[in-house]
Amino acid sequence: MKAIRIIYNSFIWSLLIALFCFDNLWLQMRVNTGYIFMALWVVLSLLFNLIFRKQSFGFGGWFSLVNLVICVIITLVSFGWTRLQTVPAALIREGLHQNTLSFTTVNIVLLFIIIGGLLWIMMAHRHGKSYKQA
Amino acid sequence: MKFKKLGLWVIAAATVLSLNALGSGHAQAATKDQPLKISKKNKTVTMQAEVNGTYFTEPTRHGIVYQGGTNGEKAILRGLTSEKTFYKALKKIGAKAGNNLTAKDMTAGAKNGKSVKGDKLKVTIQWKGQKAMNFQKIIKSTKKYKTDFRFGGNLASAKKNNTGCVLCLDSCATGIVSDAAWPTGTTQNKVAEFRGNKKVLPKDGTRVQVTFKLAHKD
Numbered sequence: 001m002k003a004i005r006i007i008y009n010s011f012i013w014s015l016l017i018a019l020f021c022f023d024n025l026w027l028q029m030r031v032n033t034g035y036i037f038m039a040l041w042v043v044l045s046l047l048f049n050l051i052f053r054k055q056s057f058g059f060g061g062w063f064s065l066v067n068l069v070i071c072v073i074i075t076l077v078s079f080g081w082t083r084l085q086t087v088p089a090a091l092i093r094e095g096l097h098q099n100t101l102s103f104t105t106v107n108i109v110l111l112f113i114i115i116g117g118l119l120w121i122m123m124a125h126r127h128g129k130s131y132k133q134a
Numbered sequence: 135m136k137f138k139k140l141g142l143w144v145i146a147a148a149t150v151l152s153l154n155a156l157g158s159g160h161a162q163a164a165t166k167d168q169p170l171k172i173s174k175k176n177k178t179v180t181m182q183a184e185v186n187g188t189y190f191t192e193p194t195r196h197g198i199v200y201q202g203g204t205n206g207e208k209a210i211l212r213g214l215t216s217e218k219t220f221y222k223a224l225k226k227i228g229a230k231a232g233n234n235l236t237a238k239d240m241t242a243g244a245k246n247g248k249s250v251k252g253d254k255l256k257v258t259i260q261w262k263g264q265k266a267m268n269f270q271k272i273i274k275s276t277k278k279y280k281t282d283f284r285f286g287g288n289l290a291s292a293k294k295n296n297t298g299c300v301l302c303l304d305s306c307a308t309g310i311v312s313d314a315a316w317p318t319g320t321t322q323n324k325v326a327e328f329r330g331n332k333k334v335l336p337k338d339g340t341r342v343q344v345t346f347k348l349a350h351k352d
Binding site: 022099100 | 184186187188190191192193194195196201205206207208212321322324338339
């Protein structure tokens with residue numbers, strides 16, 4: 001479960017960093033920011049897995065929830081609702097070289113990963129607590 | 135435990151691959167290049183392109199970029215013909231290239247940029263249910279201006295860099311066609327910003343036809 005929490009939080013941070021890279025016109029006009037997102041996701045996941053390898057801690061359920069809320073607030077303040085409906089989907093479809101995917105399709109998959117992942121982590125967190133109490 | 139971890143990595147990889155698979159069916163058709171329509175009599179070249187909705191909200195300096203180029207996803211319109219083929223087509227209708235800009239010119243400041251030279255081109259765009267209109271109408275700029283598209287040429291730079299640039303919104307040393315109304319350095323110094331006009335353009339992914347007509351041969 002620790003690995004899932006690490007992969008999930010790395011996903012959120014990678015997406016946030018890639019969004020800011022996309023926001024930089026110089027970088028956006030020269031680099032495939034989708035690659036930045038994917039590379040960061042892999043690197044951060046491996047890095048945190050290595051750091052927390054011998055510890056039971058590794059981003060808890062509440063940590064993941066607060067992290068998501070903070071990251072959503074940062075992106076909403078920085079990009080606004082209209083741009084947020086396009087930019088994450090645009091950078092992901094560019095990274096995957098799937099330019100015919102609609103923004104709606106990519107956004108649905110993103111929401112599924114973000115909300116579904118958090119629900120999974122929170123449920124596992126509760127399950128783990130009740131298991132310990134029993 | 136190791137198997138469990140391996141399983142989690144497989145889930146992550148599967149997510150990426152499933153997104154890839156979702157688009158692959160359409161991608162086959164989209165990546166297929168489309169032939170240019172050349173009329174030596176009317177001095178026109180017509181290119182197929184697709185609307186990229188990313189640039190309804192984001193700024194860009196690219197009007198049309200060939201989808202196979204390194205900048206294929208950086209333009210308001212995704213060109214469906216190689217910029218090199220497009221260059222040859224403009225030559226076939228008798229257009230003369232300016233070839234006056236170098237890579238060094240692209241590092242210009244806000245006030246010392248150079249404008250592209252070459253034959254003047256009238257650029258229009260149309261799509262299903264929409265009559266041909268001036269290309270300028272699909273561009274939303276932070277400053278008012280009148281487009282002055284020129285056949286910059288730049289084939290050597292296009293071959294070297296493989297960016298796929300067909301039409302740039304300010305003067306460019308790589309784009310086959312670019313706008314002399316804005317000198318080099320316009321976008322990187324934020325003199326003006328350009329976006330796709332959402333109020334005019336059809337939705338993301340719509341096929342459009344862009345026609346380049348040699349202006350002085352009228």
